[in-house]
Amino acid sequence: MIPKPTDAELEILQVLWKSGSATVREVNEALNKQQGDDSIGYTTTLKFMQIMADKGLLTRDESQRSHIYSASVRENDVQSAFVSKMLNSVFRGSAMQLVVQALGTSKPTNAELKQIRALLDEEIKNNQ
Amino acid sequence: MIPKPTDAELEILQVLWKSGSATVREVNEALNKQQGDDSIGYTTTLKFMQIMADKGLLTRDESQRSHIYSASVRENDVQSAFVSKMLNSVFRGSAMQLVVQALGTSKPTNAELKQIRALLDEEIKNNQ
DNA sequence: ACAATATTACGAAACTATTCGTAGAATGTT
DNA sequence: AACATTCTACGAATAGTTTCGTAATATTGT
Known part of the structure; x- marks a missing residue:
């Protein structure tokens, strides 16, 4: 531990x-x-x-x-x-709430946001 | 404070x-x-x-x-x-790293993931 | 009214986190 | 060799966190 x-x-x-x-x-x-x-x-x-x-x-x-x-x-x-x-x-x-706060607190650039979205898409695909 | x-x-x-x-x-x-x-x-x-x-x-x-x-x-x-x-x-x-960890640590359902993605899309749109 | 119960206030013990001073050993300088 | 510097080890002071016991006061039940 x-x-x-x-x-x-x-x-x-x-x-x-x-x-x-x-x-x-x-x-x-x-x-x-x-x-x-x-x-x-x-x-x-x-x-x-x-x-x-x-x-x-x-x-x-x-x-x-x-x-x-x-x-x-x-x-x-x-x-x-x-x-x-x-x-x-x-x-x-609630992981979602954490993600929302993380995105709200630090202003990520559009490039970073798109990177995260790509990650999400992959995750969603793997879950199906 | x-x-x-x-x-x-x-x-x-x-x-x-x-x-x-x-x-x-x-x-x-x-x-x-x-x-x-x-x-x-x-x-x-x-x-x-x-x-x-x-x-x-x-x-x-x-x-x-x-x-x-x-x-x-x-x-x-x-x-x-x-x-x-x-x-x-x-x-x-790095907010991105935090988001990655949050998604990895708690396994969100696909519905939640899509909710987060919708949020991202809006954020990206507002940034432009 | 008297006893039992519930509530707040106070103080303090135990534990953890942070910070550094001093002593003693090892190394480098002249 | 003698001195200065650098390093580790140890102990201790301070501050913050967590926990509760006891005392005093208020309320409730008989």
């Missing part, structure tokens, strides 16, 4: 999903680059990554002094877990 | 969105009806609803001894807030 990542953990996972693997320092710098307002201390990032390794969210290679971390959960699985939780807790299980 | 409800608060909001308004006892019984395994104490529910009233998530009518509560935030607004947060924290801003 995948432990549900917290907000801070998600930010670290984002970095590692993008880069594949990284040291604590690299992750810390990536986090501070995007959010320049209040910077995150090095040991804060370290602590999180240690906790996440304990939880099984990350694995690490300790053969070098600077441990090298990588995500041990797939982005897709985490996304799926969050979606199903939110479906129950916020949308009463 | 809407304070983001916690998990426990969301469950209470669900009940009130459905019923319109209710007493603490009614909400507590509704919560315990759906989740029969480990029941929630009456004072637990009471405490939450008091906190939520303080935060501005609920309003209450105190003219009777049993106070009558109702939601002071709209379901739609809360859904929208959760979607935009999740878009950033889990989907890197």
